[in-house]
Amino acid sequence: MVELANLLADRHAALSISVLIITTTSSTAAVPHPAAPRITLLHLTDENPPPAAAAGSVFAKIEARKPQIREAVSAAIGRSPDGARLAGLVLDMFCTSMADVAGEFGVPYYIFFTSAASDLGFISHIQQLHDESGFDVAEFEGNELAVPSWARPIPRWAFPPNIVNKEWLQLLYRIARVFRRARGILVNTVRELESCAVDSLSFTKVHPVGPILNLKAGAAAAGGGGVPEEEAIEWLDRQPESSVVFLCFGSMGAFREEQVLEIANGLEASGLRFLWGTRAGPTDYQDVREVLPKGFVDRTAGVGRVMGWAPQTIILAHKAVGGFVSHCGWNSTLESLWFGVPMATWPMYAEQKLNAFLLVHELEIATEIKIDYRNGEIVTAEEVERGVRRLMERDCSREERLKKFSDCIKKALMDGGSSSASIAEFIEGCKSSGGM
Numbered sequence: 515m516v517e518l519a520n521l522l523a524d525r526h527a528a529l530s531i532s533v534l535i536i537t538t539t540s541s542t543a544a545v546p547h548p549a550a551p552r553i554t555l556l557h558l559t560d561e562n563p564p565p566a567a568a569a570g571s572v573f574a575k576i577e578a579r580k581p582q583i584r585e586a587v588s589a590a591i592g593r594s595p596d597g598a599r600l601a602g603l604v605l606d607m608f609c610t611s612m613a614d615v616a617g618e619f620g621v622p623y624y625i626f627f628t629s630a631a632s633d634l635g636f637i638s639h640i641q642q643l644h645d646e647s648g649f650d651v652a653e654f655e656g657n658e659l660a661v662p663s664w665a666r667p668i669p670r671w672a673f674p675p676n677i678v679n680k681e682w683l684q685l686l687y688r689i690a691r692v693f694r695r696a697r698g699i700l701v702n703t704v705r706e707l708e709s710c711a712v713d714s715l716s717f718t719k720v721h722p723v724g725p726i727l728n729l730k731a732g733a734a735a736a737g738g739g740g741v742p743e744e745e746a747i748e749w750l751d752r753q754p755e756s757s758v759v760f761l762c763f764g765s766m767g768a769f770r771e772e773q774v775l776e777i778a779n780g781l782e783a784s785g786l787r788f789l790w791g792t793r794a795g796p797t798d799y800q801d802v803r804e805v806l807p808k809g810f811v812d813r814t815a816g817v818g819r820v821m822g823w824a825p826q827t828i829i830l831a832h833k834a835v836g837g838f839v840s841h842c843g844w845n846s847t848l849e850s851l852w853f854g855v856p857m858a859t860w861p862m863y864a865e866q867k868l869n870a871f872l873l874v875h876e877l878e879i880a881t882e883i884k885i886d887y888r889n890g891e892i893v894t895a896e897e898v899e900r901g902v903r904r905l906m907e908r909d910c911s912r913e914e915r916l917k918k919f920s921d922c923i924k925k926a927l928m929d930g931g932s933s934s935a936s937i938a939e940f941i942e943g944c945k946s947s948g949g950m
């Protein structure tokens with residue numbers, strides 16, 4: 515959201531933006547600094563959570579903050595210069611309940627969707643099928659489902675794992691209905707990367723405005739252990755060009771001890787250079803070194819390092835890195851594309867299997883360690899070894915495609931680029947809706 519605010523403020527000098535940040539007990543990442551004084555960050559903390567926030571899902575906790583949000587919006591209006599008016603509310607997918615607040619202030623709301631447009635297409639399609647014909651994706655028994663925003667049918671294994679949970683699915687449908695009524699959806703993607711999805715989404719105005727990245731690498735979240743950041747980078751500086759496999763699984767990608775052992779054994783058997791970013795397991799361990807195979811750190815000292823939170827964008831930008839094993843979170847995907855680093859997929863949760871399917875089968879720019887990963891499954895050392903070797907093999911046609919998309923996404927926000935045009939169109943739309 516802050517990076518989006520930076521981008522919008524940069525493109526329109528009269529725009530002031532307040533970013534409301536709801537802090538929950540599970541908030542981990544540090545919030546970046548805004549780039550312009552016209553951007554105000556308002557942290558709505560949990561110190562005196564309203565009673566409803568004590569229990570329930572993150573959505574219920576957020577919804578319980580409505581009065582706080584109303585107050586914050588009123589205060590933001592009060593602070594704005596004479597003659598300025600509220601243009602609208604931009605909501606992320608966890609905050610769709612605040613659409614009502616936009617209504618109360620008589621302004622439109624927009625969505626900021628931080629995953630792929632293809633994922634947005636999947637969500638809105640299953641909701642439409644459900645509402646129009648009672649289709650129940652949780653009971654779907656076919657092998658694949660044709661979805662208009664995808665060039666090829668999506669295999670059932672690639673569906674987000676949560677959809678078998680009926681309660682969660684109803685929540686997803688509710689969110690998708692709010693999406694449909696939005697004045698527009700800003701998507702962190704690039705038209706050239708997902709033209710099929712962007713062109714097929716016609717229920718509201720879709721603005722591909724990406725890639726919105728924080729290339730300065732966010733501040734570290736706690737947990738994981740391993741070598742300190744400076745040591746990891748110094749080590750990387752000493753490695754030959756494109757020789758290191760970087761493994762990192764997002765802000766929540768922690769593995770159980772059993773899986774840590776298989777990854778470690780697979781990496782060691784491959785003989786490849788590696789830098790492995792880890793997150794602490796929820797219950798098992800605090801520092802990954804507690805659960806690595808005995809002697810692993812010493813035996814692999816010449817070829818690898820294990821660390822906790824990794825400064826991912828700095829590492830992906832490093833010339834020693836030749837491949838990235840990723841959980842396929844959308845931000846990691848865009849960062850990898852930005853730096854032109856080949857990816858091997860290991861999706862873990864949320865919509866990551868869809869992203870992996872997009873990367874491997876639609877765009878054909880990634881290989882797989884695992885693509886149809888099921889929660890709780892163990893990926894063996896042999897699979898890891900094979901996967902990292904495949905990742906580091908030269909494949910000219912894959913590299914060419916990767917370079918093409920990497921070039922596209924670098925141009926998108928430049929003058930004349932597709933995302934630049936989309937942002938301008940969004941801002942014009944805000945003006946014509948009478949808000950600015």
Ligand SMILES: O=c1ccn([C@@H]2O[C@H](COP(=O)(O)OP(=O)(O)O[C@H]3O[C@H](CO)[C@@H](O)[C@H](O)[C@H]3O)[C@@H](O)[C@H]2O)c(=O)[nH]1
Binds near residue numbers: 629825845
């Ligand atoms: O050790 C780490 C781990 C993560 N990151 C950064 O944290 C971000 C991770 O983002 P992402 O790749 O999108 O993964 P998640 O944190 O898992 O993101 C959630 O949100 C995304 C959409 O915003 C979804 O695509 C994912 O499935 C969902 O898990 C990226 O900027 C990484 O550079 C680091 O810098 N170091």
